[in-house]
Amino acid sequence: MYRAFLRRFNPAQTPDAAMSSELVEDALSTERIRNLMAAMLLRPGSQHLLVGGIGSGKSTELRLLTQTILHAKVGEFPLYLDVSQHADLNRSQPGAILLAIGRALRLSGDVALVSSDEAQESFSKIEALASGYWDWVPPNSYDDREPSEEEIMGFSHVHRKGLITPPVNPILASVESISVLLAKLIQMLSTQGKELVVVLDGMDRLLDPLAYWDFVDQDFAALRKLKISIVSAAPLSLLYSKGRIVLDHFDSFHHIPPIGLDKSGLELLKRLLTKREIGELVHPSLLDQICIGSGGVLRDLISIVQDAAQNAYIDSCDWIDQIHVDRAVLQLGNAYKLGLSGQERVRLQHIHRGGAFSPASKQDLELLLHRRLLERGESYSIHPALLEALKVKK
Amino acid sequence: MTSLESFSPSDLASILDEDPPFIALLVHDVAEETFLKDLSYALDLIPNSTSLILTKPSESVRGLIAEMAKSAPQFYCIANLNEFTSTQFEELDKARSQFVAERIALLVLNEVAMHRFLSSAPNLLSFIGAKIYSALPDIWTLTTEQKSNRLSNLRSSFGMSDEELVGSVEESKIDLSPSVVDWLILLDRGDLIP
Numbered sequence: 001m002y003r004a005f006l007r008r009f010n011p012a013q014t015p016d017a018a019m020s021s022e023l024v025e026d027a028l029s030t031e032r033i034r035n036l037m038a039a040m041l042l043r044p045g046s047q048h049l050l051v052g053g054i055g056s057g058k059s060t061e062l063r064l065l066t067q068t069i070l071h072a073k074v075g076e077f078p079l080y081l082d083v084s085q086h087a088d089l090n091r092s093q094p095g096a097i098l099l100a101i102g103r104a105l106r107l108s109g110d111v112a113l114v115s116s117d118e119a120q121e122s123f124s125k126i127e128a129l130a131s132g133y134w135d136w137v138p139p140n141s142y143d144d145r146e147p148s149e150e151e152i153m154g155f156s157h158v159h160r161k162g163l164i165t166p167p168v169n170p171i172l173a174s175v176e177s178i179s180v181l182l183a184k185l186i187q188m189l190s191t192q193g194k195e196l197v198v199v200l201d202g203m204d205r206l207l208d209p210l211a212y213w214d215f216v217d218q219d220f221a222a223l224r225k226l227k228i229s230i231v232s233a234a235p236l237s238l239l240y241s242k243g244r245i246v247l248d249h250f251d252s253f254h255h256i257p258p259i260g261l262d263k264s265g266l267e268l269l270k271r272l273l274t275k276r277e278i279g280e281l282v283h284p285s286l287l288d289q290i291c292i293g294s295g296g297v298l299r300d301l302i303s304i305v306q307d308a309a310q311n312a313y314i315d316s317c318d319w320i321d322q323i324h325v326d327r328a329v330l331q332l333g334n335a336y337k338l339g340l341s342g343q344e345r346v347r348l349q350h351i352h353r354g355g356a357f358s359p360a361s362k363q364d365l366e367l368l369l370h371r372r373l374l375e376r377g378e379s380y381s382i383h384p385a386l387l388e389a390l391k392v393k394k
Numbered sequence: 395m396t397s398l399e400s401f402s403p404s405d406l407a408s409i410l411d412e413d414p415p416f417i418a419l420l421v422h423d424v425a426e427e428t429f430l431k432d433l434s435y436a437l438d439l440i441p442n443s444t445s446l447i448l449t450k451p452s453e454s455v456r457g458l459i460a461e462m463a464k465s466a467p468q469f470y471c472i473a474n475l476n477e478f479t480s481t482q483f484e485e486l487d488k489a490r491s492q493f494v495a496e497r498i499a500l501l502v503l504n505e506v507a508m509h510r511f512l513s514s515a516p517n518l519l520s521f522i523g524a525k526i527y528s529a530l531p532d533i534w535t536l537t538t539e540q541k542s543n544r545l546s547n548l549r550s551s552f553g554m555s556d557e558e559l560v561g562s563v564e565e566s567k568i569d570l571s572p573s574v575v576d577w578l579i580l581l582d583r584g585d586l587i588p
Contacts (some may be wrong), residue, residue: 012416054517089488202491205487207516299520307524314405314408315551316553331525334524335522335524339513
C-alpha cells in the first residue's frame with residue numbers, strides 16, 4: 001500500500017514520469033503557458049525566461065509548454081532539452097547550447113533530417129565540435145596566436161589572443177560555425193513546414209548570473225539571429241542585482257513564485273494533492289497543515305507527504321496521522337535549519353520581524369536561493385517549516 | 395548540528411526497501427565503512443530488495459558521474475565524499491539531472507562534508523527535502539542506555555512487548571525484518587534467527 005502511495009509522492013520524480021502518470025495539475029500554469037506559446041509563435045526569434053526558485057515547478061511547466069505547442073498543430077517543431085544532460089555546465093564554453101540543440105535534433109529522429117545526407121554531414125560536424133577533435137596548425141600561419149608547449153614537426157596547438165575587448169562581444173568564430181550547421185538543419189525542417197522552437201531546461205542550475213551571461217552573450221545571440229524562439233529556465237538570482245543585466249536581454253520573463261497560502265492558494269495546492277490521490281492515506285482535515293508547511297513550494301509539498309507516509313510506515317500505522325504530519329514538517333524545517341550560521345539566523349529573525357530584505361546582500365540572496373526565505377509579493381518570509389524548527393516569535 | 399532522525403542500518407534498510415527516496419546520511423560517531431557493511435547485511439535480509447552498490451568517487455565529479463552511470467539500475471550509494479570541496483559539491487549540484495529520479499541514491503557524508511554540501515548544493519538538497527538522517531551505530535556497539543532506548547522504540551513502533559515479540563517469532567506470525575532481527579539480538583534471543 002505504502003509503496004504505491006510513495007511513488008505518487010516522490011519529490012525527485014521527473015516531470016515526464018509525473019505527467020505520464022497524470023499526476024500534474026495543469027491548472028497551476030495554464031495562462032502563463034498560453035502567453036508564452038503566443039509570444040514564441042508570433043515573434044520568431046523572441047526569447048523568454050521562466051524564472052523561479054528551486055522546486056517551484058519550472059521543469060514541469062516547460063514540459064507542459066512543449067506538449068501544448070505540439071498539440072496546437074500550428075506547424076511548429078517544439079524541441080525540449082535539458083542542457084545539463086547534454087553538457088557539463090561547469091566546463092562548457094559558449095556554443096555548448098547550440099551544439100546541444102544540434103544533438104537533440106539528431107536524437108529527435110525527424111524523418112526530414114534522418115533521410116538527408118546533408119543533415120547527416122551537419123550532425124557529424126556538430127558531434128566533432130561537441131566532443132572535440134585534434135587540430136594541428138602549421139608554424140607561422142597566424143601571427144596573433146600564442147603557440148602552446150605541444151609541438152610536433154613544427155605543427156602546434158595554438159591559442160588566439162585577443163587584442164582589444166569590444167564593447168559588445170561579437171559572436172565567436174567557433175559559435176558562428178556551429179550556427180551555420182544549425183541553420184542548414186533548420187532550413188530543412190522549414191521546407192517541411194516545421195518551424196523550430198526550443199524549450200531549454202536545466203539552465204537554472206547556473207545560479208551565478210555571470211555564468212548564465214556567458215551563454216546569453218553567445219548562444220542565445222546566435223539563436224536570435226537564426227530566428228529560433230526560445231524559452232529557457234532561469235534561476236531566481238536573475239531577478240536581483242547583477243542578474244537584472246541578463247534579464248534585459250530577453251523579450252519577457254515569467255516569474256513562478258511559491259504559491260500563496262491564502263484561501264485560493266491553499267485550494268490550488270489541495271487540488272494538486274487530490275490529483276495524486278492523497279485521500280487514500282490522509283484525512284482531509286490534515287491537508288491545510290501539509291500545504292502551509294510546504295510554504296507553497298511544490299517540491300516541498302510532495303516531500304512533506306512522502307515523509308509523513310514514511311513516518312506512518314515506520315510506526316506500522318495504516319493511516320497517516322496528525323503526529324506523522326507534525327514530524328514531517330519539523331523534519332523539513334530541521335533540514336533547512338542544518339548548516340545555518342549564527343549570522344544567517346540573525347538575518348532571518350530581522351526579516352521575520354519586518355526588517356527589509358536586501359537583494360544586494362550576498363547573504364540575503366543565498367537565504368532566498370536556498371529557499372530558507374520565500375518571496376511573497378513585495379515582501380519575504382521565512383519558510384514555514386524552518387520557522388517551526390527555529391521557533392522564532394514575532 | 396540540529397538533531398536529526400537517527401537510523402540504525404536495519405531501519406535504514408527497511409526505508410530503502412519501501413520507497414525510492416533520495417537520502418543524505420550523516421555519519422559522525424559511526425565508522426562509515428562498518429555502517430555500510432551492516433546496511434548491506436540488513437538489505438540481504440529483505441526478500442527481493444535492492445542490493446547496496448557502493449559508488450566510490452573518483453578524483454573528480456566527472457569521474458563520479460561516470461561511476462554512477464555504470465552502477466546498478468535501482469540503487470547506488472555514494473560514499474567517501476568527505477574530501478569533496480565546496481566547489482566539487484557545486485559541480486555535483488549542477489549535474490542534478492544525472493541523478494535519475496527512479497533510482498535510489500544514498501549520499502554518505504561526515505559532519506564537515508555535510509556542512510559543505512548544505513551550503514553548496516541547493517538543487518540536490520531540494521530533491522532530498524527532509525531526508526537527511528544520522529547514522530546510528532549497529533546494535534553490537536550500543537551503550538546500555540542506547541540499547542534501552544532502541545528497545546523502547548521497537549516496542550512502541552511495533553505495539554508489542556518483548557514477550558509478545560518472542561511469541562510471534564516462535565509461532566512464525568511475524569516476518570523476520572531487519573528491525574525484528576535487531577530486537578531479537580537485543581533480547582539475547584539470536585537463537586530464534588534461522
